[in-house]
Amino acid sequence: MSAALHIADLTLGYDGREGFKPVVDGLSLSLEAGRIGCLLGPSGCGKSTLLRAIAGFEHARRGEIHIGGELMSSPKAHVPPERRHVGLMFQDYALFPHLTAAQNVGFGLRRWPAAERDARVAEMLALVGLADLGRRHPHELSGGQQQRIALARALATKPALLLLDEPFSSLDGDARERLTVEVSDMLRAAAQTALLVTHNAAEGARFADFMGSMQAGRLASWTPSAEAAQALAIQPSSGSTPSGQP
Numbered sequence: 001m002s003a004a005l006h007i008a009d010l011t012l013g014y015d016g017r018e019g020f021k022p023v024v025d026g027l028s029l030s031l032e033a034g035r036i037g038c039l040l041g042p043s044g045c046g047k048s049t050l051l052r053a054i055a056g057f058e059h060a061r062r063g064e065i066h067i068g069g070e071l072m073s074s075p076k077a078h079v080p081p082e083r084r085h086v087g088l089m090f091q092d093y094a095l096f097p098h099l100t101a102a103q104n105v106g107f108g109l110r111r112w113p114a115a116e117r118d119a120r121v122a123e124m125l126a127l128v129g130l131a132d133l134g135r136r137h138p139h140e141l142s143g144g145q146q147q148r149i150a151l152a153r154a155l156a157t158k159p160a161l162l163l164l165d166e167p168f169s170s171l172d173g174d175a176r177e178r179l180t181v182e183v184s185d186m187l188r189a190a191a192q193t194a195l196l197v198t199h200n201a202a203e204g205a206r207f208a209d210f211m212g213s214m215q216a217g218r219l220a221s222w223t224p225s226a227e228a229a230q231a232l233a234i235q236p237s238s239g240s241t242p243s244g245q246p
């Protein structure tokens with residue numbers, strides 16, 4: 001079976017005054033369907049650039065990105081973001097303030113027949129535990145509730161892959177820990193393939209099956225979360241006991 005996400009020898013970067021500056025440099029990784037991966041790394045190591053490229057917002061300078069067995073990015077090919085079947089839950093990808101929670105969740109389903117769209121929105125609101133709050137606007141929701149709505153919106157279109165870039169960074173303390181575990185459980189229940197980027201190793205270990213450490217645009221490791229947590233001396237969630245190959 002082909003991987004849900006396969007990245008081979010990928011190089012990304014930006015053109016500056018002194019020419020091309022690589023940000024991701026010859027990176028390879030694979031994630032099987034239904035698995036959750038996590039990329040850790042210091043600020044500026046290229047994590048967000050990599051997620052943006054997977055979503056189709058950056059072009060590959062070398063190497064390839066495949067999603068669901070299909071070539072999405074290479075120096076010669078570039079499938080646009082709207083045709084990648086990728087869901088996004090990004091730190092700076094906020095809810096539309098003028099739409100209700102339900103309208104936000106249904107935003108990507110505008111072309112669906114109304115009855116199917118309404119049913120899917122209700123299903124997603126129930127999944128994230130906010131079935132009663134669909135009529136509220138974002139400013140009437142807590143930060144954690146807004147993030148749940150963002151998750152419901154990202155999952156509504158049944159994406160082949162969900163990308164999460166520091167999705168809990170606006171929350172702190174207990175709310176953050178609770179939502180980390182709850183969202184991870186929801187993704188596992190839905191067998192949703194997902195890739196998380198975070199600075200927080202403990203959060204990554206609770207959330208994901210596999211963890212990778214990025215350094216200067218390269219993947220320094222890619223191991224089951226339990227092993228990574230042991231190496232980092234942190235406590236993974238009791239539910240995450242991954243098996244299989246990355």
Ligand SMILES: Nc1ncnc2c1ncn2[C@@H]1O[C@H](COP(=O)(O)OP(=O)(O)OP(=O)(O)O)[C@@H](O)[C@H]1O
Nearest residue numbers: 014015023041042043044045046047048049050199
């Ligand atoms: N549009 C751009 N033009 C030029 N350089 C950029 C651009 N966007 C990002 N960079 C640079 O690319 C490098 C990697 O940025 P990126 O946002 O991917 O890092 P990151 O690991 O996600 O960091 P953080 O954890 O702080 O979000 C940084 O040095 C950044 O300054």
